[in-house]
Amino acid sequence: MDGGYILVAKDDFSQFKRLWETDVANAQVVARCLLQWFSVFGMCYHWVSDRGSHFKNECPWANGTVESAMKTTLKKFRALLSEWLMQPDQWRLIVPVVMHVLNQSPSETLGGTSPITAMTGGPAMSPLDRLALPGPTKITTLEELWSLRQEELKSLVLSLDSMHEKIVEASSKKRLKKRQRRLKTKGVEMAQLDVGDFVLYMDVWSMSPSKLSVTWREPAQVVKTTSDWIFENRNLVTG
Structure with a gap:
């Protein structure tokens, strides 16, 4: 973004997104933002990144869902800036507005459920919702309020469990269809490598800000697997 950066955190299950604006992109900013997320939603033990330089030390693996989230976020920014005749x-x-739109809009991946509903159980807001007019005040006791709250919490837990089961089913079906469709495409099958396999690898470096140079190197051997897409190789000549 012009004059700054946006850090995007996304919950993979609910698709809920949190945006932070910052002047710099470094590990200190990432740590502070993650601590804010953990303080609200609890500790997250498994997370992936888009392999920015400030993530590489701890999380070197790639993840397509992160790239997809960034693409959707930038699209919303451009649309709102254009619609409201604002400068880049x-x-x-509009960071809070974009975050609101992302989390309140129904998600096809979640079977039509909005991320805010999947994350918190609360109903999503809509521009078409009517503002409620204040009604008459009803006098009640603390005991009645406490009993009503317990009943509502029990009902909320049951509703969340049922909704999460439907989300898992809808999300799993959609991801399976995408994987099957991709596997049917010619030339996109991922090579299955294991530790000890001999491979070729590409040595990539930047010749200019907009152009990369690639050279195939050999021989090399796989010595470590980080994920299904990331492997650590050892050159058998140079070590």
Whole structure:
């Protein structure tokens, strides 16, 4: 973004997103933002990144869902800036609005459920919702309020469990269809490598800000697997 950066955190299950605006992109900013997420939603023990330089030390693996989230976020920023006739350098003013739109909109991956509903159980807001007019005040006791709250919490837990089961089913079906469709495409099958396999690898470096140079190197051997897409190789000549 012009004059700054946006750090995006996304919950993979609910698709809920949290945006932070920052002037720099470094490990200190990431740590502070993650601590804010953990303080609200609890500790997250498994997370992936888009392999920015400030993530590489701890999380070197790639993840397509992160790239997809960034693409959707930028699309919302451009749409709102254009609709409201705002300059690109005014993006900081609409960060909360973009986050609101992302989390309140129904998600096809979640079977039509909005991320805010999947994350918190609360209903999503809509521009078409009517504002409620204040009604008459009803006098009640603390005991009645406590009993009503316990009943509502029990009902909320049951509703969340049922909704999460439906989300898992809908999300699993959609991801399976995408994987099957991709596997049917010619030339996109991922090579299955294991520790000890001999491979070729590409040595990539930047010749200019917009152009990369690639050279195939050999011989090399796989010595470690980080994920299904990331492997650590050892050159058998140079070590």
